[in-house]
Amino acid sequence: MSDITTIDARGLSCPEPALKAKQAIRRLTGGTVEVLVDAGTASDNVSRIAQQTGWRVAVETLPDGGLKLVLTK
Amino acid sequence: MSFLNRFFISRSGPIATGVVVGVLAPVLVRLGNPGNMGVCVACFGRDIAGALGLHRAGVVQYIRPEIIGFVLGSLVAALIFREFKPRTGSAPLVRFLLGIFAMIGALVFLGCPWRAYLRLSGGDWNALVGLVGLVGGIGLGILFLRMGFSLGRNRPAPQAFGWAMPLIMIALLLLLVFAPQFGRDADGNPTGPIFFSAKGPGSQHAPVVISLAVGLLIGFLAQRTRFCTVGAFRDLILLRDAHLFNGILALLVAAFVVNLILGQFTPGFENQPVAHTNVLWNFGGMLLAGLAFTLAGGCPGRQLFLSGEGDGDAAVFVLGMIVGAALSHNFNAASSPAGPALFGPAAVIVGLIVCVAIGLAMREPRRA
Numbered sequence: 001m002s003d004i005t006t007i008d009a010r011g012l013s014c015p016e017p018a019l020k021a022k023q024a025i026r027r028l029t030g031g032t033v034e035v036l037v038d039a040g041t042a043s044d045n046v047s048r049i050a051q052q053t054g055w056r057v058a059v060e061t062l063p064d065g066g067l068k069l070v071l072t073k
Numbered sequence: 074m075s076f077l078n079r080f081f082i083s084r085s086g087p088i089a090t091g092v093v094v095g096v097l098a099p100v101l102v103r104l105g106n107p108g109n110m111g112v113c114v115a116c117f118g119r120d121i122a123g124a125l126g127l128h129r130a131g132v133v134q135y136i137r138p139e140i141i142g143f144v145l146g147s148l149v150a151a152l153i154f155r156e157f158k159p160r161t162g163s164a165p166l167v168r169f170l171l172g173i174f175a176m177i178g179a180l181v182f183l184g185c186p187w188r189a190y191l192r193l194s195g196g197d198w199n200a201l202v203g204l205v206g207l208v209g210g211i212g213l214g215i216l217f218l219r220m221g222f223s224l225g226r227n228r229p230a231p232q233a234f235g236w237a238m239p240l241i242m243i244a245l246l247l248l249l250v251f252a253p254q255f256g257r258d259a260d261g262n263p264t265g266p267i268f269f270s271a272k273g274p275g276s277q278h279a280p281v282v283i284s285l286a287v288g289l290l291i292g293f294l295a296q297r298t299r300f301c302t303v304g305a306f307r308d309l310i311l312l313r314d315a316h317l318f319n320g321i322l323a324l325l326v327a328a329f330v331v332n333l334i335l336g337q338f339t340p341g342f343e344n345q346p347v348a349h350t351n352v353l354w355n356f357g358g359m360l361l362a363g364l365a366f367t368l369a370g371g372c373p374g375r376q377l378f379l380s381g382e383g384d385g386d387a388a389v390f391v392l393g394m395i396v397g398a399a400l401s402h403n404f405n406a407a408s409s410p411a412g413p414a415l416f417g418p419a420a421v422i423v424g425l426i427v428c429v430a431i432g433l434a435m436r437e438p439r440r441a
Contacts, residue, residue, distance in 0.1 A: 010226065011160070011162075011163065011225075011226030011227040011228060012223065012226055012437075013163060013223075013224060013227075013369075013370030013371075013386075014301075014304060014370045014371055015218065015304070015307060015308060015311060015312065015370075016218070016223060018308075018312055018314075019218060019311065019312065022312055038158070038229075039156075039158065040154075040156045041299050044082050044299065045299075045308075045314075048314065048316060049312055049314060052314065065158075
């Protein structure tokens with residue numbers, strides 16, 4: 001079983017990407033969560049929410065121009 | 074550029090935008106805009122609807138350059154920082170309805186969330202009642218979001234699609250400058266299709282170039298900093314995140330100080346500019362507006378900024394607001410300083426029923 005949780009938040013309005021990310025990391029004490037987004041606002045918001053709770057954030061640009069935020073703790 | 078970008082997305086970004094809005098809005102009042110209405114997306118949208126003849130309330134007809142500047146300033150920022158991403162397809166019809174009812178609610182209160190904060194900073198205590206309603210509406214929207222409410226995903230659209238709303242704004246700017254008069258009234262005087270108020274709030278405005286410049290600056294900053302007057306409370310309650318809320322506090326403090334300096338701070342409930350004292354419907358109007366804005370993903374300013382960066386769904390919401398303003402006046406639902414209009418309460422109740430139904434009904438469809 002993979003210990004990576006993936007959330008596809010592409011195309012969703014505020015505050016859904018940040019809300020989905022927050023709901024996912026709240027259930028975990030650590031590990032890796034990948035969040036797919038396609039807007040700068042969603043990327044900023046998810047990153048900020050994660051960092052506020054002690055998660056590290058790495059941003060990868062995908063070939064289609066979207067972003068993969070890799071949250072680790 | 075990366076230094077600037079880091080500043081914009083930092084904690085200081087929304088605060089800087091709040092200060093700029095808080096300083097410039099009272100200055101626009103000083104230069105001619107109506108009292109406590111340096112910036113109001115609802116009032117200005119209503120004035121635009123009137124100028125286009127969609128409603129014929131003679132005192133609120135003017136093409137407000139601030140609105141044009143909001144969209145075009147956001148467009149410039151999005152182009153420079155590579156965030157111009159045309160997209161559409163997230164329940165546009167529902168967003169259109171939400172735009173209509175957000176505007177109906179705001180015009181019962183007499184102002185959008187931007188003006189609610191500006192009214193408060195000018196000493197209009199009726200705004201406190203409106204803000205309680207706004208937070209109540211946002212709270213209701215949060216309840217639906219927690220229950221899984223979603224208007225679904227947008228999809229990328231062709232580049233040309235993203236230019237539609239900016240081009241509509243440029244068309245409005247041309248109509249403002251040239252003000253064509255194609256018709257003739259009963260006495261043979263030139264009239265329409267563009268109408269400008271000769272008296273009342275619609276006749277009160279800062280010089281066009283200054284209004285446009287302020288709009289462009291706010292549009293640019295707000296696009297970068299994601300400034301949102303509804304997201305401020307939404308994120309504070311839902312995500313325990315004060316990032317946007319700090320921007321609103323900055324706006325309130327800056328506008329209060331500038332109003333004091335300019336002699337525009339007049340505390341009280343009575344005789345406030347373009348405002349009424351009816352507690353129930355100041356609350357009710359903003360309850361509806363807060364719910365509709367939350368379900369649509371952001372305040373009316375935010376919808377303009379998003380439309381500038383190519384979001385067609387936000388543009389449809391804005392067009393819904395314009396239509397909502399026309400309906401509001403044509404159905405005798407928009408308040409005046411004398412108080413709520415005859416059908417204002419009924420319009421708010423209908424709006425609440427529709428928005429609650431949308432909140433309960435809309436879920437992201439399961440993927441096959």
